[in-house]
């Protein structure tokens with residue numbers, strides 16, 4: 001029955017036979033790398049008390065940023081200063097799917113860049129919520145690379161726009177997608193084409209609460225099996241065919257053991 005936990009063997013068989021796996025990932029696949037997720041106890045949204053926000057999600061709302069970018073810059077400082085992150089077994093598992101020729105696409109909601117660090121090809125990852133790789137002015141859209149904003153992010157000092165701040169108060173914002181902003185339009189075209197090919201749908205480490213990623217599951221052809229790998233089960237209104245509940249790294253490791261796949265990529 002839907003949303004009941006299943007065995008690794010059942011799921012292993014699906015990984016063995018699938019040819020075009022769509023993997024949706026969220027913050028849960030990076031917690032073992034030392035990066036907190038958002039909504040778990042102790043997650044990022046429980047750590048924002050000092051900023052006096054009406055709601056923790058306001059930290060990542062474009063209107064909040066435009067009226068006062070300082071809280072985000074302080075937050076970014078804590079994020080960017082950590083350079084010791086390494087990909088988890090889950091990231092390696094996704095890379096392994098690519099090496100096996102089975103990865104259709106990894107739609108990630110994460111902005112930590114661990115997918116690329118694990119060697120997953122850029123063409124196989126779509127960073128739905130953008131990345132820190134570049135930054136743009138909130139007013140005139142002047143763009144700079146990460147290097148152009150790095151010292152500000154590291155020091156937590158707000159970067160004003162070198163082109164328009166004098167006249168228009170433009171502020172530089174990393175190109176991560178905030179609430180109140182649209183996901184890049186490439187998402188729609190890529191998804192439309194991937195929905196025609198996908199033969200196995202896998203969500204790992206996400207509470208699946210934020211659209212448009214949360215809505216992908218509703219657009220899948222009915223015949224596509226849907227698997228959730230997560231510490232917690234999600235609302236019964238989100239209907240999966242298979243659920244493996246627990247630590248995602250331990251789960252992918254058992255799946256690999258069953259399949260006799262070697263997860264030690266790049267070690």
Ligand code: OAD
Pocket residue numbers: 025026027028029031032037038039040043057060109110129177178179205206207208209210229230231232246247248249
């Ligand atoms: P959430 O924090 O909402 O959900 C993370 C999920 O991963 C939770 O269901 C956890 O139980 C689970 N989890 C945590 N550690 C795990 C582990 N080691 N093994 C298995 N499961 C684990 O994070 P997201 O779903 O990624 O967007 O959040 C989606 C978006 O909401 C984020 O991209 C961000 C946020 O607001 C923006 O800021 C625009």
